[in-house]
Amino acid sequence: MASLALYPGSFDPVTLGHLSVIRRASGIFDHLEVVVVHNPNKNSLFSAGERIDLIERSCKELGIQGISFSTLNSGLLAAHARKIGAKTIIKGLRTSADLDYELQFASMNRDLENVETVFLATEPEYSQVSSSLIREVSGLGGDVSKHVTACVAEALREKFTK
Secondary structure, rough: OOEEEEEOOOOOOOOHHHHHHHHHHHHOOOOEEEEEOOOOOOOOOHHHHHHHHHHHHHHHHHOOOEEOOOOOOOOOOOOOOOOHHOOEEEEEEEOHHHHHHHHHHHHHHHHHHOOEEEEEEHHHOOOOOOOOHHHHHHHHOOOOOOOOOOOHHHHHHHHHHH
């Protein structure tokens, strides 16, 4: 039986850290679906469609293949996983604070739908980079090109020069 894993996130915008997790997870599982999740507690810079487009273009830019993409606008991620036959959720960890936060969700997802969570630690060069930091620095005119793909850097420039 082929293994399917979900990698959920807001990806607003996708960073090189996210893309590293995508690349690594796609080498572990037979199929990886990147799920752009709507978070009502966050004000998004990019629409869900724009985020999926940027992730797809970034994967092409980096030569990452065989990934599918979807959105989850409401409902539980674990229920979505069950519905599509995924037994695993991938979560990237930058710091120990991420682990403390994500362990609660991992336990709940296992209890609700018997979906396991696999944690992938980020590489050190990405450990202090978050999408919110990228948005803030870019919005203030800073160069974030070391932390995102060229297409994301261009999309950020376009958003903040309007």
